Amino acid sequence: MTATVLVLVETINEYLPIxxxxxFHLILAPTPAERAAAIARQGSQIDAVLTRGPLGLHANEIAALPNLKIICVIGAGYEHVDLQAAADHGITVTNGAGVNASSVADHAMALLLALVRDIPRADAAVRRGEWPKIMRPSLAGKRLGILGLGAVGIAIAKRAANGFDMSVSYHNRQHRSDVPYSFCSTPTELARHSDFLIVAAPGGLGTQHLINRQVLDALGPQGFIVNIARASVIVTADLISALEQRRIAGAALDVFDNEPQVPDAFKGLANVILTPHVAGLSPEATQGTVELVGKNLTAFFSGQPVLTPIALPPPTAATLHNH
Incomplete structure (x- = not known):
């Protein structure tokens, strides 16, 4: 059978021939208007949806797609996909966990290096004809804390420990006995034992606002924080005040609460580096991600188990009678 896939993602066109x-027959709908129009006009033809965490797929959209059977999320995060609605309609959901881990880890280290060594300000000064001798810390021998030791966290830890001679600690839902890094039982304890803190935890309710004023104060006035995960893990207002009051040394952020809107407070601060949610974007990661989607779709439509299923909540009682 030829399955029809609604593609809501805007960054993968080059790799869609895969x-x-x-x-697979593809319907491209990367803007909100095109998305609404495709669901309204072609809803009954759509068998699968390809989305990413921030774009999601909402309950009313799922209800408007009577033949939807599978939702494939590129990247690890699926925070705006309505898993309850998927479960209620018997829909399978997959993600791309781990495929872009190398790309995200590279970007995390690039942000950390740029932040600690103050690269953007040095670059801007030279372009203005200035020649400031800026004294900045080294990374070697420093203590790195990683919040969330999944595929991305592990990739960051290896780069930091093996490449930059840093000592690595982590906080995770559970202690991992398979890694040589030090476990901290709370985010505050992790921050207290870190010079640099990198957020690599998934988004969603389980990690919401794990980093607040208390954690930032534990990181301290010499401490730097990098977030390549989801903005929801940090209380944004607490981060802004910590930066403005120099209670921490600086922050580098690839993710924001209401993308693409970025708080003006961040833009006005010299101790902040901002990138537009691009950590996972590399030709290698994007190709790998689309290939994994292809494998999941092919497996699903040929009656095989999908490769990277997301666990769904139990269906609500009312829907059990309808199916």
Whole structure:
């Protein structure tokens, strides 16, 4: 059968022939208007949806797609996909956990280096004809704390420990006996034992606002924080006040609460580096991600188990009678 896939993602067009070669029919709807129009006009033809965490797929959209059977999320996060609605309609959900871990880890280290060594300000000064001798800390021998030791966290830890001679600690839902890094039982304890803190935890309710004023104060006035995960993990107002009052040394952020809107407070601060949620974007990661989507779709439509399923909540009682 030729399954029809609604593609809501805007960054993968170059790699969509991978799916077309596998026989899938694609409907591209990367803007909110195109998305609404495609669901309204072609809803009954759509068998699968390809989305990413921040774009999601909402309950009313799922209800408007009577033949939807599978939702594939590129990247690890799926925070705006309505898992309850998927469960209620018997829909399978997959993600791309781990595929872009190298790319995200590279970006995390690039942000950390740029932040600690003050690269953007040095670059701007030279372009203005200035020649400031800026004295900045080294990374070697420093203590790195990683919040969330999944595929991305592990990739960051390896780069930091093996490449930069840093000592690595982490906080995670559970202690991992398979790694040589030090476990801290709370985010505050992790921050207290860190010179630099990198957020690599998934988004969602389980991690919401794990980093607040208390954690930032534990990181301290010499401490730097990098977030390549989800903005929801940090209380944004607490981060802004800590930066403005120099209670921490600086922050580098790839993620924001209401993308693409970025708080003006961040833009006005010299001790902040901002990138537009691009950590996971590399040709290698994008190709790998789309290939994984292809494998999940092919497996699903040929009756095989999908490769990277997301666990869904139990269906609500009312829907059990309808199916």
């Amino acid at each position: 799916l077309e070669r596998q026989g």
